[in-house]
Structures are given as structure tokens and as C-alpha cells.
Amino acid sequence: MTSKKFTPTHPGEVIKDELIARGISQKDFAGRIGIPYTMLNDILNERRPLTVPTALYIESALGISADLLMGLQSDYTMQRTRNDKEIMRRMRSVQPYLSPVTPARAL
Amino acid sequence: MTSKKFTPTHPGEVIKDELIARGISQKDFAGRIGIPYTMLNDILNERRPLTVPTALYIESALGISADLLMGLQSDYTMQRTRNDKEIMRRMRSVQPYLSPVTPARAL
DNA sequence: GAAAAAATCCACTTTTTTAGTGTATTTTCA
């Protein structure tokens, strides 16, 4: 099979694992970083994106790098976009500018 | 002076340089990737963020990695958030969970 | 095995951000 869709790690997965490892409840943690626990739960279960401010609050609370977490979120968003048929169709319809450097006989 | 604000490279700067280097007009390029040229101009002049779909179209047209461009945008967004006083105040108010590993006498 | 706490799920409104359009002004350069 060609072109199988795959989805990279959502930051929620990492955060969830860390909370479990450290025995911190979702409610306690949500209170600590100042967001509603339902929002946190949605992030942990990958139904909401992690955004920069929340990543910063998590960094303060747990010491996990906000850059790392947002890197995961960026990769996740990128991959989800690549799985979007409409956008990929439009992407493929873009005509590349040709590099004017390679002589035809070299091909 | 402590804590001077700085702003990292916006992807628009990179794209703009590339268009100049290759002698491609903004209008032509906007048409090529299928977005209004005013939108493109706003991105090039750092008044709008680059988003994933547009980064993909640019990758198709110029061969510049969408991942690279979005990495720049992510760094830019992160830094801008770090320059936001309200969010940083809130971040600093988050109480860290203490690591329970280091004995007091070791400090 | 019942009660309590924690977690899950999801619908909904508000707020913020981005997409897209229109147009006026300024700059560049042939």
C-alpha cells in the first residue's frame, strides 16, 4: 500500500504520561496551571490543540520545555494538514518555478 | 539592562528574500500559490502569520521546506507570547511541583 | 459493593485569530 496516513505524537499524550508518572490528578493540575479541568482533559485526550500560553504554564508547573511541547503540537498540526485531501489537492496544483541552472542534457 | 525583548526571524522575511533573489514579483507569486497578493504582502511584511496550508503551497512553488518555514513561525509566535506581559505574569504565578528526590541536607 | 472522587465526553457560547476582499497610497524603474 502507498501513502498511508499516520499521525504523530500529540503533546497531550506526553503530558498525560507525566501526570500519571508523578501521581498528579487532572483536577489538581488544571487548578495549578489555571485552566478548567475539562479543557485540560480535552488536551490530554487529544481533542484540543495545545497552545503556546498553556504550554508555558505547563513548563512552569512540570519543568517540561514549552518549546518541546509546541514542537510536538506543530508536527501534529502539520501532519493533520497533510492528511487533508482538499489542501493537498490544492498544493499539488501549484506549479513549481523551475530552477534555471541544470542544462537539459544533464537530465 | 536586563530582559530586553527580542523578536526572531519571521518566515515572511525568508520568503521575501527568496522572491527577490529569484526575481519573482509578489503578484506573480501570489497568483501561483493561489492566495490574494495583499495577503502575501502582509505575510512578507510580517503583519500576518504564515499558516500551514500556505507554507505547503510555498514549498510546492519554491522548494523551500514547509517544516522549516513553520518552524520559524512557531519560534516567532513563541517569542511574541513571551513578550506578552499578561501571559508571563500568569506563567510566573504557576506554582511548580517540587521534585521529591533531593534530600534537604544536599542543598 | 456503595459512595466518592476522578476522568471522560460533548454540546454550547464567547472571544480571538485568520481568510479573504477592497481600495488608496507610495515606491520603483523603464
Place this chain on the structure above:
DNA sequence: TGAAAATACACTAAAAAAGTGGATTTTTTC
């Protein structure tokens, strides 16, 4: 000097994220 390109910005529409509320399910613990 005038035509094309670039810039600036206001505006509406669409999309995404924040935040709220409540109902159900799962897990823990007594």
C-alpha cells in the same frame, strides 16, 4: 513621467480556540 509593483490598512466572513456547563462512565477507597 507614467505604468507596474509594492505597501498599508480597513473591513467582513469564516474558522479556531477559550471558556462554561453538565451528564455519564470509570476508578478508587472505605
